[in-house]
Amino acid sequence: MFKKLKKSLGFNKDKKDKAEELNEGARVAIQDSERKDNVPPSEEQTAPEPPPAEPATEKAGLLGWLKKGLAKTRTTLVQRVENVLLGKKEIDAELLEELEEVLVTADLGIKTVEEIIKGITESVQRKELKDPEQVKAHIKAALLAILKKGEKELDLDMAQPVVMMIIGVNGVGKTTTIGKLAHRFQSQGRSVLLAAADTFRAAAIEQLAIWGERVGADLVKHKSGADPSAVVFDALQAAKARKCQVVITDTAGRLHTKVNLMEELKKIKRVAGKEVPGAPHYSFLVLDATTGQNAISQAKLFNEAVNLDGIILTKLDGTSKGGVLVSIINELNLPICYIGLGEGLEDLREFKAEPFVDALFE
Template sequence: MVAFFPKLKETLAKTRESFVSKVTQLVRRHDKIDEDFYEELEEILLQADVGVAATSRLIDAVRADVKKKKIGNPEDVRLLLRERMEELLGENAPLQFATAPPTVILVVGVNGVGKTTTIGKLAYRLRQEGRRVLLAAADTFRAAAIEQLEVWRERAGADIVKHQPGSDSAAVVYDALQAARKRGVDVVIIDTAGRLHTKTNLMEELRKIKRVVSREIPGAPHEVLLVVDAATGQNALRQAELFGEATDVTGIVLTKLDGTAKGGVVLAIREERGIPVKLIGTGERPEDLKVFDGKEFVAALFAEEGEE
């Protein structure tokens, strides 16, 4: 945790400034814990995109703690809130790998959230762990996506299976899985289209890809990762709902956390959709994709100046 903590703290700077700093000001401004105090705390949580459900749960939990422990000092609420946020995020959920290779990871998400870049970073991470990785360029509707994946393939040292733009995405996936078996690949990562304006076609395409994967590799896909731009805030919940209709999303990858004050959406997704955040993007470099740790996240969010 120590080596990564300063980077995570830096990544969450905007969220900390808009959320935790306001909580700190709140507890210092009030001399008692009353209804006005709780109303202000609720407003701060909602403004940080924690969401209605998660906010209600946190406020109710803090109220119960204050009553049970007979707490009268508002400054003590800061620690209570931190503990309850850790509790809400629950146990960490690491990536699942097949008992026998290849592991198949299906990556979904709308255009513009950093999906292809995330796949490249994930491939880089897995290669650093010594795994052989193959990328399936199944977003055949965007020629730029195929080209971008090719660049990441070279950077990560992965294999790739691609067809011409406009090809059948399920055929790309089929060929990728056959190639993975022949080449002794450990992990197949599948890029997919994210054209929400053609929602019906998109969802059917994802279902078709999943059917092909399940038929060719029993038990696969082993992960379905939804890539979400943290800056979209509450829209992330809608995206989780939409993609969940087509395929069972097993985890969230939250990107662009360093550019937004809406990091509270991590709590909203966990509470309202029941989907764990598994990875977070913390910057532009290939190594800037980290395994999500709830306690580490909350600690960085509440970190004081100078704390490393």
């Protein structure tokens, strides 16, 4: 991969590709880096009539939560980048090769790394990037440009009820994630009903019942071994009768390689759609960040089977492989809807690109 990039250091000016999109953000970040050090955050907003800013304490709390949870990824990515740049006098092929190795190790994915390295190379060719000290700002801006494409605002008022289907292999924290989602929606004043459609795993129904009781959500369940689609049907009937606003459907943890289980997911979707038009309105895949690039292969196959609406990435606090989040967005064009950075009820939050990147680089 890097041989091609070394050749490109001959400063060919006619090469343009997706890296240009990343360069635009990087160029601005580099040119404004000194100015931004002395400008309050409020002055950096250029959009007309921005929405009211979050209270300072809330923003500080979010940044602190992210910094703590992303500490391992920050060490693998940002601190290693800083170590590579330390003492360097020029941006040459050797420096780019070292950066490439660091970025790949951080699980950003080959496609993303190629785009970032190519973007740096082209900025050097245009003499916009001269000092190695500017490279870190370029990488930060390039990552922010990618991650902004992965933000997604959920519309929880699109239907009554809004139906969510939660998918994932065993061990990724699926049931816990459902409990935290229910708590989040309940805290927002929305009534939640849980559908225990994981009827195969031992104790799955009981675990979901415990979560329902803990967060104050209704639960619809059948016996172990029952037809999951029947559970979903009854849950949606109950939700409509009780005027519940959100239904969260648990599903059996399954390997993405098991055809019959993937077909079961499709059946659940069909049953839900007949009972509530458009349901499930959101199909979320829960991924364990500690699995790194294996999460990409899972997401690809699940997406082919059920057309995912987004990813919930858990256990980011326990891994140095948080860069996989970038790969998911850039390679699969799937949004990251929620991230998990701890075991507490409040440790599942909406993904926002800017504070995420700030937590890594500050």
